Amino acid sequence: MIVPEQREWLVKAEQSLRGAESEFANQRYDNAANRAYYACFHAAIAALIDAGVLTVEGGKTPSHAFVQSAFARELIHRRKSVPSELTSTLLDLLFLRQQADYSSIPLNDVRVKRALDKAKMLVGIVRRQSGGKKWD
Numbered sequence: 206m207i208v209p210e211q212r213e214w215l216v217k218a219e220q221s222l223r224g225a226e227s228e229f230a231n232q233r234y235d236n237a238a239n240r241a242y243y244a245c246f247h248a249a250i251a252a253l254i255d256a257g258v259l260t261v262e263g264g265k266t267p268s269h270a271f272v273q274s275a276f277a278r279e280l281i282h283r284r285k286s287v288p289s290e291l292t293s294t295l296l297d298l299l300f301l302r303q304q305a306d307y308s309s310i311p312l313n314d315v316r317v318k319r320a321l322d323k324a325k326m327l328v329g330i331v332r333r334q335s336g337g338k339k340w341d
Contacts, residue, residue: 238304
């Protein structure tokens with residue numbers, strides 16, 4: 206059963222993923238990288254709530270470092286509910302987002318396409334584990 210807090214994070218993940226796809230299609234690669242990261246971050250929070258690893262009360266967002274480490278430790282390595290090929294996805298996409306947001310050098314389509322593909326994979330896995338339908 207989906208709890209309200211988990212559903213809210215799933216909706217955010219879906220919206221961010223659609224935003225990333227739209228930004229990529231319009232060749233706004235820095236924005237696409239930003240949204241791809243947040244799609245994964247929000248999906249990871251939803252997955253951690255579902256696994257009972259995280260409780261989010263009062264709309265408080267957990268730290269990026271906590272989500273990254275708990276997602277890899279609990280869902281990839283310990284429970285093996287997420288493929289190991291996604292172990293570094295959150296961290297890789299965070300670095301890409303930071304480059305997009307804080308560097309004057311724009312990202313290129315190849316790097317962002319890879320990031321978007323990883324984001325689609327991660328969000329898709331969390332979506333399937335949460336009942337298989339889109340949440341927005």
